[in-house]
Amino acid sequence: MPQPLRLGIAGLGTVGTGVLKIVRRHESTLTQRAGRPVSVSAVSARSRDKDRGVPLEAFAWEDDAVALAKRDDVDVFVELIGGDTGPALEATEAALALGKDVVTANKAMLAVHGQRLAELADANGATIRFEAAVAGGIPIIKALTESLAGNEFTRVMGVMNGTCNYILTRMENAGLPYDDVFAEADALGYLEADPTLDVGGIDAGHKLALLSAIAFGTQVDFDGIDIEGIENVTIEDIEQAADMGFRVKLLGVTQMTGRGLEQRMSPCLVPANSPLGQLENAMNMVVVEGDSSGQIVLRGAGAGEGPTASAVMGDVMDLARGIRTPTFGQPAASLRKATAARASAPAPFYLRMQLEDKPGALAKVAATLADAGVSIDRMRQYQHEKPSAPVLIVTHRTTRAAIDDAIAAMGATGVMASAPVALRIETL
């Protein structure tokens, strides 16, 4: 019998527990598929006594994740602690320094320290695998790194925060305002302790940064992402978008432009009849556009014990089979530094504004847009009871810079009842 691959698992929350369950439940299937057994040598977590529904007696216990990573009977360090510093980072570094491969679900750590960790891995003949860090059970990391390795990528897009997608679809389906649905999601336990990680687009931004590195061979550049959360999306935006055949999604987009790497995470309008537009509730979806493959769409659960543990196990099984690629698909030293091209790719935009009920207000707005070089595709002024009139505009393709110029100039017209909202329309 060949030697087992021996895991050390740090962090026994839902995902870590899920991994333990799979290793136990599918022992013989895993052995058959990998050609060798997969076993767990040792575990660590904050509390040893908590009942997790899985017996831990068979595994050595370590209080300290670094000590776990260094154990002689641990071949692969499975990091499921979370957080971009502290024990997760220290133990990952300890494992890599010893030439041990790391499997992790930690998007924050890789978004911040990815380049340095990938270099450390390369220097020690190790690799970091992180399928579980992006879009839960969806095998997007492997698809980009391996399946589609014959492509140059033109664009990668995704809905990668289930909580935000839940909030946006719930607003639409129930006709409820943002604050009410946010409170619901909070009561259901859907939100992180710091909810801005979710609704502010940070968590999804971490994931996008990792996809960019693989797709474009660039160093992870989380700071280069333009991030905008869903906090200012109103039920009116959602209803008006629906009326024009669109749905609002917190969409991450990364694409290489003539001016550099453009990475955006923001609420966008997407066609309602597109796969992204049809994505409901907490589901995740990633759309990859390759020069040969065309558009490949992957959809699945973005979180939860089973899906995330499935992704961790996919990485573990790869390592058991001897499948190893450099962390971001090519040697870390060959990853180019990205030049952030902020919002340079042109697109149509959706603009919502409240105009004072004064003669000539609409004409002033139209003139302001014209001065900024923004041409109007459609405009609607709605029936209203308030002293200000809601106006919606869909522009022809333009740049975010031109839109921002126009919005700045509108402020001086004296006809704006409140600051306009601008949402990009992402064509698919």
Added chain:
Amino acid sequence: MPQPLRLGIAGLGTVGTGVLKIVRRHESTLTQRAGRPVSVSAVSARSRDKDRGVPLEAFAWEDDAVALAKRDDVDVFVELIGGDTGPALEATEAALALGKDVVTANKAMLAVHGQRLAELADANGATIRFEAAVAGGIPIIKALTESLAGNEFTRVMGVMNGTCNYILTRMENAGLPYDDVFAEADALGYLEADPTLDVGGIDAGHKLALLSAIAFGTQVDFDGIDIEGIENVTIEDIEQAADMGFRVKLLGVTQMTGRGLEQRMSPCLVPANSPLGQLENAMNMVVVEGDSSGQIVLRGAGAGEGPTASAVMGDVMDLARGIRTPTFGQPAASLRKATAARASAPAPFYLRMQLEDKPGALAKVAATLADAGVSIDRMRQYQHEKPSAPVLIVTHRTTRAAIDDAIAAMGATGVMASAPVALRIETL
């Protein structure tokens, strides 16, 4: 510089030509990603002189695919000839016998000879990779074999013949009968020389047989598939299905049941608002249900130069990187012989029939169904001008055997104007 991976490509149709283009266009990217160059040593095809838009001078030419496979300067044999016997099979066997890995897009060859070829590969330390054989550019083989290797699969489903999906969606969108759209598809060059390969469900059946082997660890069993084509789907079926919230798809389903492996390829009703129901035109989609991952959906182009060449290159890049798994994900000797459980999984069914305009006709049909143990969920009799009345029935969950019993008994009632059509409703 590490040694290049040297390809020998047999078959220079659209896919082979597409592979040559990618190797040339992305030379430096491929080298960076694989850690070594990918080169083409030699090619073979039926005609040397045909203009393919790619220069061939740099490659050695072989008239004979077997000679190509045996060349000393060929590390990997890329089989893009097609056909389940003849040169494709002979050259594949020759390559494997020499311990050379094979990359192929040939679903027919693997569906018929897969087990024997996988055993031959194992015996010689080689492997066969066939991402391009199933659903074109969609990375379903790698997803099942590697990404989801921690799962036991409960069901795998797919729309895997773009021509059939084109015909069915075109019928629905244009309101045209099958024969008209079939003629259109023929004129557009969408159909195989023998169109029953497409519309008869054979081609999609070949693909399903390969997915079953990986998902359930069983020997490829193409003969165990219940195959029914789309030839008898009428525009009335499509319109009535739409009216009830369904769409008709040529759907392949494989699942392990208590009675054995059930593999079906048949026109089915699927919910119109499900990912499968929303799949339009020539697109392909595969839905995988894993016990941990939940439902994972993959969508993309199922054919064409770019997508299929992208899949071939994914396999080539894996081999260049040293990523090798046994042909069907585990040693061929460990694949169990499948017991075909024919249509045993229960489901609701859609029944369409023409009844003679006689008093009591409907009552007789209802009684026949009751006698067969089939209970009715919904029934509709439509307005009609003909001497026979169209009747639609949606049953509660039942078995195909009970439906077939009921249909056989209906023949004896003397009220059937024509043979009933029964379509399974696949719940998602």
